[in-house]
Amino acid sequence: xxxxxSRTWLLWxxxxxxxxxxxxxxxxxxxxxxxxxxxxxxxxxxxxxxxxQPLLFTLWQAxxxxxxxxxxxxxxxxxxxxxDFPGRxxxxxxxxxxxxxPTVVVATAFNTLIGPRGWLNLILMDLFxxxxxxxxxxxxxxxxxxxxxxxxxxxIIRMVGNSLTRLNxxxxxxxxxxxxxxWQAFREVSLPLLLPSILGASLLVFLFDFTSxxxxxxxxxxxxxxxxxxxxxxxxxRFNLPMAxxxxxxxxxFTLLITLLQNRVSSPRYGKAALNSERKTLRRPVSRKQKAFxxxxxxxxxxxxxxxxxxxxxxxxxxFEAARGERGEFETGFxxxxxxxxxxxxxxxxxxxxxxxAIRNSLVxxxxxxxxxxxxxxxxxxxxxxxxxxxxxxxxxxMLPLGASAVILGLGFLITFNRxxxxxxxxxxxxxIAHSLVALPFVVRTILPAIQGIPNSLREVARVMGAKxxxxxxxxxLPILLRxxxxxxxxxxxxSLGEFGASSFxxxxxxxxxxxxxxxxxxxxxxxxxxxxxxMSTLLLITSAAGxxxxxxxxxxxxxLF
Amino acid sequence: MLRxxxxxxxxxxxxxxxxxxxxxxxxxxxxxLGSSGSGKSTMLRIIAxxxxxxxxKVCLDGIDISQKPTHERGFGLMFQDYALFPHRSVAENIAFxxxxxxxxxxxxxxxxxxxxxxxxxxxxxxxxVTELSGGxxxxxxxxxxxxxxxxxxxxxxxxxxxxxxxxxxxxxxLRKRLHDSQKPVIYVTHDQEEAFALADRLLLLNDGLxxxxxxxxxxxNRPANAWVASFLGLGNxxxxxxxxxGRVETALGLLELQTQSEIEIGSDCxxxxxxxxxxxxxxxxxxxxxLRAIVRDSVFQGEHYRLEVLAGDTLLQVNSQxxxxxxxxxxxGWLQNALLCLPVS
Numbered sequence: 001x002x003x004x005x006s007r008t009w010l011l012w013x014x015x016x017x018x019x020x021x022x023x024x025x026x027x028x029x030x031x032x033x034x035x036x037x038x039x040x041x042x043x044x045x046x047x048x049x050x051x052x053q054p055l056l057f058t059l060w061q062a063x064x065x066x067x068x069x070x071x072x073x074x075x076x077x078x079x080x081x082x083x084d085f086p087g088r089x090x091x092x093x094x095x096x097x098x099x100x101x102p103t104v105v106v107a108t109a110f111n112t113l114i115g116p117r118g119w120l121n122l123i124l125m126d127l128f129x130x131x132x133x134x135x136x137x138x139x140x141x142x143x144x145x146x147x148x149x150x151x152x153x154x155x156i157i158r159m160v161g162n163s164l165t166r167l168n169x170x171x172x173x174x175x176x177x178x179x180x181x182x183w184q185a186f187r188e189v190s191l192p193l194l195l196p197s198i199l200g201a202s203l204l205v206f207l208f209d210f211t212s213x214x215x216x217x218x219x220x221x222x223x224x225x226x227x228x229x230x231x232x233x234x235x236x237x238r239f240n241l242p243m244a245x246x247x248x249x250x251x252x253x254f255t256l257l258i259t260l261l262q263n264r265v266s267s268p269r270y271g272k273a274a275l276n277s278e279r280k281t282l283r284r285p286v287s288r289k290q291k292a293f294x295x296x297x298x299x300x301x302x303x304x305x306x307x308x309x310x311x312x313x314x315x316x317x318x319x320f321e322a323a324r325g326e327r328g329e330f331e332t333g334f335x336x337x338x339x340x341x342x343x344x345x346x347x348x349x350x351x352x353x354x355x356x357x358a359i360r361n362s363l364v365x366x367x368x369x370x371x372x373x374x375x376x377x378x379x380x381x382x383x384x385x386x387x388x389x390x391x392x393x394x395x396x397x398x399m400l401p402l403g404a405s406a407v408i409l410g411l412g413f414l415i416t417f418n419r420x421x422x423x424x425x426x427x428x429x430x431x432x433i434a435h436s437l438v439a440l441p442f443v444v445r446t447i448l449p450a451i452q453g454i455p456n457s458l459r460e461v462a463r464v465m466g467a468k469x470x471x472x473x474x475x476x477x478l479p480i481l482l483r484x485x486x487x488x489x490x491x492x493x494x495x496s497l498g499e500f501g502a503s504s505f506x507x508x509x510x511x512x513x514x515x516x517x518x519x520x521x522x523x524x525x526x527x528x529x530x531x532x533x534x535x536m537s538t539l540l541l542i543t544s545a546a547g548x549x550x551x552x553x554x555x556x557x558x559x560x561l562f
Numbered sequence: 563m564l565r566x567x568x569x570x571x572x573x574x575x576x577x578x579x580x581x582x583x584x585x586x587x588x589x590x591x592x593x594x595l596g597s598s599g600s601g602k603s604t605m606l607r608i609i610a611x612x613x614x615x616x617x618x619k620v621c622l623d624g625i626d627i628s629q630k631p632t633h634e635r636g637f638g639l640m641f642q643d644y645a646l647f648p649h650r651s652v653a654e655n656i657a658f659x660x661x662x663x664x665x666x667x668x669x670x671x672x673x674x675x676x677x678x679x680x681x682x683x684x685x686x687x688x689x690x691v692t693e694l695s696g697g698x699x700x701x702x703x704x705x706x707x708x709x710x711x712x713x714x715x716x717x718x719x720x721x722x723x724x725x726x727x728x729x730x731x732x733x734x735x736l737r738k739r740l741h742d743s744q745k746p747v748i749y750v751t752h753d754q755e756e757a758f759a760l761a762d763r764l765l766l767l768n769d770g771l772x773x774x775x776x777x778x779x780x781x782x783n784r785p786a787n788a789w790v791a792s793f794l795g796l797g798n799x800x801x802x803x804x805x806x807x808g809r810v811e812t813a814l815g816l817l818e819l820q821t822q823s824e825i826e827i828g829s830d831c832x833x834x835x836x837x838x839x840x841x842x843x844x845x846x847x848x849x850x851x852x853l854r855a856i857v858r859d860s861v862f863q864g865e866h867y868r869l870e871v872l873a874g875d876t877l878l879q880v881n882s883q884x885x886x887x888x889x890x891x892x893x894x895g896w897l898q899n900a901l902l903c904l905p906v907s
Contacts, residue, residue, distance in 0.1 A: 170645035173612050176632040177639040178659030179710060184633075188658070192649045 015380040019398065022433055026412025027404065030245045033415055037242035046243055051250055054230040061141065061216075061226065062209035065148035069205050072149060072300070073156025074198070079297045080157060081164035083290070084282040091298055094305045095154045100548035101309075101541065102498025103214030104515040108522055108537040109308035110147050110219055112315035114138065117530055119311050122320065139221025147215045150304060152205040159204070163197035200266020207258045211251070211405045214500040218519065227251045228407045232504060235411055245415070248408045255405070312541065316534035319527065338531035342539075355536060358517040362497055365513060368432035369439060369496035374488045376436065377443025384444070385451045399441060406438050410505025428511045434502035439492035446491060450484035451477070487554050494547035498540060514540050563587055564609070564714055564746060569618035571604055578604055579615070580770035586714070591740055591747040593757040596767035597793065602750045603642075605767070606716045609748070610639045622713065633662070638712030642719040644703035646691040652702055653678065653687040659710035677705040680739075696724050697732055704736070708743060715740075716748045721756060733759055754794045758782070766790055787905045788832035797836035798878045802903075804831055810903055813876050814853055820898040825905055832904045837868065839900040840880035843893055852895035857886045 080092055098106070112118045114137040121133035128134070137143050167190060175185035213228040220226070225233060227247055235244035285294045319335045342355040380398050384391055413430055454477060462472045500515040507516045514536055521533035564586045571579040578601040586592050594602045607613040609620055611632035620628050627635060638659075646655050656677050660670045678684045681701040686694070691702060700720060707715060720736065721729045737760050740747050751757055757764055758778045766774045766781070774786035785791040788799055802812035804827050808819045812833055825831050846852040855873035866881040871892055880894055 168643070168645065170641045170643060171647060173607075173610075173632075174639070174641060174645040174647075175658065175662075176612065177610055177637060178706070179633045179636070179662035180658075181631070181633050181662075184662060188662075189647055 011379050012383045015376045015383070015398070018376055019437075023400075023404070023409075023437055026409065026416040029416040030248050030408065030412050033242055034245040034249055037245075046246060050243065051247065054225050054227045054247065055250060055254075057224065058210055058226040058228075061144055061148075061224075062206050064141075065145050065152070065209040066202055066206045068145055068149050069152045069156060069209075070198075070202060072304070073153045073201075073205075074160060075293075075297055076153060076301055077157050077161035077164055079294060079301075081161045082283065083294050084284050085294050085298065087298065091301060092157075095157050095301060096548075096552075097305050097309065097545075098151045098154055100494070100544050102500065102515055102544060103212070104218065104500050104518045105312070105498070105537045105541050105544070106147055106151065106308065107215050107218035108518060108533055109312035109541075110143060110150075111138065111522065112534060113308050113311040114143060114146070117315075117320075117527075119315065138219060139224070141220075141224060143219040144212075144216055144224060147219055148209050148212060150308060151212075151215070152208055153301075153304065155205055155208070156201050159201035160194065160197050163194050167193055196266055200262060203258060203262040203265060207255065207262060210258060211255060213405065213407050214515070214519075217504075218522065227254075228405060228501070231407055231411060235414065236505065241411075241415060244411055248411055252404065252408065309541065312534060313538050316531065316538045319531065335531075338528070338535035341528065341532055342535055354512070355517060355532065358512040358514050358536075359539075361507075361511055362514040365432040365435060366493045366496040368429075369435040370489050370493040372432060373436040373439040373443050373492035373496075374485060377440055377488055377492075378447055378485065380440070381444050381447040381451055384448060398444065406434070406499060406501030407505070409434050409437055410502035413502070414505050428506065428508075431503055431506050431511065431513065432496065434506060435496040435499050436492070438499055438502060439495040442491050442495065443488040446488050447481065447484045450481055454480050483554055487551050490547050490551045490554070494544050494551075497547070498544055563623055564748075565621045565624075566605075566609060567619040567621065569605070569608060569620075570616045571601065571608065571613070572616055573601075573604070577770055579608075582618070582767075582770075582772055584765055584772060584775065586746045586748060588746060589744050591749060591760055591762045592765060593761035593763070594748060594750045594765045594767060595754060595757045595793075596752065598752055600767045601770055602752075602767050603718050606639065606718055606748065606750055609714075610637055610716060611635050612639075636710075636713045638707035638710070638715040640703050640707045640715075640717045640720055642722045644699050644723070646694075646699055646703055646706070648690075648692050650691070651687065652683065652689050652691055652694070655691055655702060656706045656709050658706065663710055673709060677709050681705050697728050700724065700732060701735075704739065708745075712745065714748070715743065715745045716750070718750045719752070720749075721753075722751070729756075736760070766793070768793070784902070785834070785904060787907050788834075789907055791832070791834050791902075791904060797834055797838075799904075800833045800835060800876060800878075801906075802831055802833050804829060804903070814873055815851065817851065817901060818898055819901050819903055825903060830906050832906055834902040834904055835878065835896055836900065837879045837881045839896055840878075841895050841897065842880065842882055846893040846895040849895040849897070852893050855892050855894055857888050857890045857892050859888055860885050 076095070080088065080095075101109075110118075114120050114135065116133040116136070116138060118138075120137075121135055124130065124134050125132075171189050171193065172185045175189045176182070180188060210226075211228060212226070213232070216224065216226045217229050217232065220229065227250065231244045231247045231251065234240045234247065285291045316338055317334055317336065319333065319337065342359075384395060384398065413434055417430055458476050459472050462476050463469075467475060498515060499513075500519070503513045503516050504519065507513050512520070518533045518536050518540070521529045521536070565584075567583050569579050569582040570577070582605060584592070594605060596602045604613060608615050608618075611620075611627075611630060615628075618628075619626050622635075647658065650658070653674050657670050657674050660673055665673070674687070675684070678687055681704070683698065683701060683705075686698070686702075691699065694702065700723075704717075704720070707717075721732060724732065733756060740749075740760065749757075749760055761778055764774070764776060764778055764781050765772055766786075768789050774781055774790050781790065782794070782796070785794065785796060791797070792799055800812050800814060802810040802817070804825055805811050805816075806827055808821075810817050810819065810831065810833055817833065840846075841849065841852075853873045855871040855878070857869055857871050858877070859870040860882070861868045861870075862885070866883060867885050869880050869882050869886060869892075871878050871880060871894065873894070878894075886892060
C-alpha cells in the first residue's frame with residue numbers, strides 16, 4: 001500500500017507542472033505586468049472610470065440578465081417538475097440545447113433572428129415594403145440580455161427543477177392541513193426550502209453573465225463593453241497590455257467573490273432530509289388555469305430555444321441580396337452557395353481568412369485538446385481521489401482554472417509566451433493548450449465522481465481473490481472509468497471546437513479556428529461574408545450537437561455538471 | 563361526526579376505491595386496515611381535501627364539505643414520514659398551524675408550551691427537528707397535528723417508520739394520547755396488532771371495497787370472509803365445499819360444523835382452523851372425527867411450539883405444549899364449535 005501511494009505522488013507531478021507552467025505562470029505574468037507598470041508610472045497609467053465604467057456595466061447587465069432568466073426559468077422549472085404533458089421529454093431535451101452551443105454560434109444565431117439581415121427585419125421589410133431594416137436590435141443591451149436568457153434558462157430549469165422534484169410533497173401538504181392556504185404553504189414551507197437552490201442557481205447564472213465574452217462582443221457592439229470585452233479591446237486593438245491586465249485583476253477578484261458566495265449559499269442547509277424525495281410529483285394539468293400555464297409556458301420555451309437555431313440554419317440557405325463586389329449576380333431564394341464558397345480558395349484580400357484552413361486547424365486543435373485535457377484531467381482526478389487529507393489544499397489549486405476566464409487565459413498567454421520557441425514555430429501549440437486548460441475542470445468533474453463512485457470493497461474483493469495492484473486497476477477501475485473517459489474525450493473535443501475567448505487572443509491570420517473565422521466573417525460587410533459566417537456556424541452547430549448527443553448517450557444517469 | 567359517502571377514486575386509470583361509505587363518531591377511534599396499495603392513504607387524503615374523489619361526498623356534521631379547500635376543513639393529518647418542516651425548530655413546527663389560524667402570539671406561546679409539556683419535550687423547543695430521534699419526531703408530529711385543536715385527527719401509519727421495539731413502546735403511549743384527546747380519530751395501518759390494540763372499531767379495506775366493519779373482537783371471532791382471516795393471520799385456511807346443512811367437504815375429509823353456515827349449499831367456502839384451538843394426541847382421538855398427520859417441523863415460540871404437520875396433502879399449523887420431533891405421527895382435530903366456515907370473498 002505504501003509503495004502504491006508513493007507512485008501516485010509521482011503522477012501528481014505531471015498535471016502539477018502543466019498547471020504551474022501554463023496556468024499559474026501566465027496568471028502571474030498578468031499581475032507582474034500591472035504592478036511593474038505601477039512602479040514605472042505610478043497609478044497614473046489609467047483613470048478610474050476606465051475600470052468603473054466597464055465594471056458597472058458588467059454588473060448591471062449581469063444583474064438584468066439574471067433577473068430575466070429567473071423570470072422565465074422559475075416558472076419553467078415549475079412546469080417541468082410538476083406537470084406531465086405531451087412533449088414534456090422533448091421540450092426538456094431541447095432546453096439543454098444552449099449548453100452545447102458555442103458562444104459564436106449563439107451570437108450568429110441571434111444575428112439571423114434580430115440583426116439587420118435577420119428574419120425579423122426581413123419579414124417586417126417585406127410586410128411594410130421598407131427599404132431599410134426597421135428594427136435596430138443588434139448592438140444593444142436587449143440583444144445581450146436575450147442571448148443570456150437563452151443561454152442560462154436551462155441552468156435554472158436544471159438546478160431549481162431538481163430541488164423541486166426532490167422536495168417532499170408532504171411538507172406542503174402538511175402545511176395545507178395545518179390551516180395554510182396554497183399561497184401561505186408555498187411561502188412558508190416550499191420557498192424557504194428551495195431558496196438555497198434558487199440563490200445558488202441565480203449566482204451561477206450571474207457568474208456566467210458576468211464572464212460572458214463572445215456573446216457580448218458580437219451582439220453588444222462597441223458601446224456595450226463588459227470587462228472581458230474591454231480586456232480584449234485594450235489588448236488586441238489598443239495594445240495596452242497593462243490596462244488589459246488591470247481589468248483582468250478586477251475581473252478575477254469579482255469572479256472569485258461570486259464563486260465563493262455561490263458555494264456558500266447553495267450548500268444544503270437543512271440536512272439531506274428536505275430534498276430527497278423519490279415520490280412522483282408529476283401530474284397532468286387539470287384546471288383551466290393549469291392548462292393555460294402549461295400551454296403558454298411550453299410555447300414560450302419552444303420559441304426561446306428553437307427559434308434562434310432554426311433561424312440560423314434556415315438563413316444560411318437563403319440569399320436576399322447581391323454579394324458585395326459581384327454586381328449583376330443578383331438572386332433571391334434558396335442557395336447552397338455559402339457552403340460551397342467555404343471550400344473555395346480565394347485569396348487576395350488582406351482580411352481573407354481561409355475557411356478550409358480554419359476547419360482543418362480547429363479539428364487538429366480539438367484532437368490535441370481532447371488528448372491533453374483528458375490525460376491531465378485523469379491524472380488530476382486520480383491524484384485528488386488518493387490525496388486523503390491533502391485534498392483540501394490541493395483541490396482549489398486544481399480547480400481554480402475554472403474560475404479564470406478564457407479571455408484572461410488568452411491575455412496571460414499573450415504576455416508570457418511572446419518569445420521563441422512559442423512565437424517562431426510553424427505549429428501553434430498554444431491554442432490547444434489553452435483549450436485544454438478551459439476543458440480541464442470539466443474533465444476532472446466528469447472523471448472524479450466516477451473514480452470516487454467505485455466502492456473500495458470492489459477493489460478489496462479483487463485483491464482478496466488474488467489480483468495484484470495493477471490487475472485490480474485493470475479489472476475493476478478501468479472498465480468503470482472507461483465511460484467517464486469517453487465522455488471526457490467528447491467533452492474536451494466539443495469545448496475546443498467552440499472555444500472563442502482564448503482563441504481570439506491567440507489565433508492569428510495564419511492559424512484561424514472556426515469560431516474566430518466566424519467572428520471575422522460576421523464583422524465584415526457583405527452578404528457573402530455574412531452567409532459564410534452562417535454556413536460555418538451551422539456546421540459548428542451540427543458538430544457540437546453530435547458531440548453532445550454522444551456525451552448524453554454515454555454519460556451515466558444522475559451525473560450533473562452543476 | 564364525519565361521514566364519507568360512496569367514495570370512488572381511480573389511480574392510473576384503474577379503480578382504487580370503489581364506493582366507500584363509513585362514519586366516525588365523536589371521540590371514536592377507527593382503524594382503517596388494509597394491505598399496502600389498498601387505497602387507505604388515499605382515503606385519508608380525500609377526507610383531508612388533498613385529493614379529489616372521482617365521485618362521492620365527505621360530510622361533517624351533516625354538511626357536505628367536499629368542495630372546501632384543505633385549509634378550511636380544520637382537520638389534522640399526521641404523515642407516515644411526519645413531514646416536520648426541516649427549516650423550523652420543534653416549537654415553530656408545533657406553532658405553525660396556530661399561526662396559520664391567526665391566533666395572537668401570546669396565545670400561541672401558551673399553547674405551544676402546553677403541547678411541549680404534554681409530550682415531555684419542554685427542553686426541545688428551540689432544537690432543529692432534523693436532530694430528533696425517530697420517536698421524538700413522531701411525538702412532535704402528533705403534537706403539531708393536535709395543536710390547532712382539529713375537529714378530526716387522521717394518522718397515516720404513524721408507527722410505520724419506526725423499528726419494532728420502539729413501535730411497541732410508542733404504541734402504548736399513542737393509545738393513551740389518542741384516547742385522552744377525546745377526538746374522532748382515523749388511524750390507517752397495515753399492522754393488525756396496532757389496529758387491535760388501538761381501535762374502537764375496525765374497517766377492513768381490500769381491493770377498493772370495505773370488506774368488514776366492527777369491533778376488534780367481532781372481527782377476530784367472526785371474520786367476514788377468507789381474505790379477512792388470511793390478512794389477519796387467524797389460522798389455517800382450508801378450501802372446501804358445503805354439501806348440506808352443517809357439513810363441509812374438504813381435502814381433510816368431511817367435517818361437521820356446529821353452527822349452520824349462511825353460505826348457500828353447494829358453493830365453495832373456506833374453513834378456518836385456528837392453530838391455538840387444535841387438539842392433539844389423545845384429546846384428538848376422543849373426537850368423532852380426527853386427522854392423522856406427520857410432523858414436519860417444530861419451532862419454539864415461547865409459550866408453545868408451533869408445529870407444521872402434513873395431513874394428507876394439506877399442510878397445517880398447530881400449537882403444541884410439547885416439542886415433537888419431525889417425522890413422528892400425530893393425531894389432531896378441532897372441536898365442532900371451533901370450526902368456522904367462511905365465504906371465499
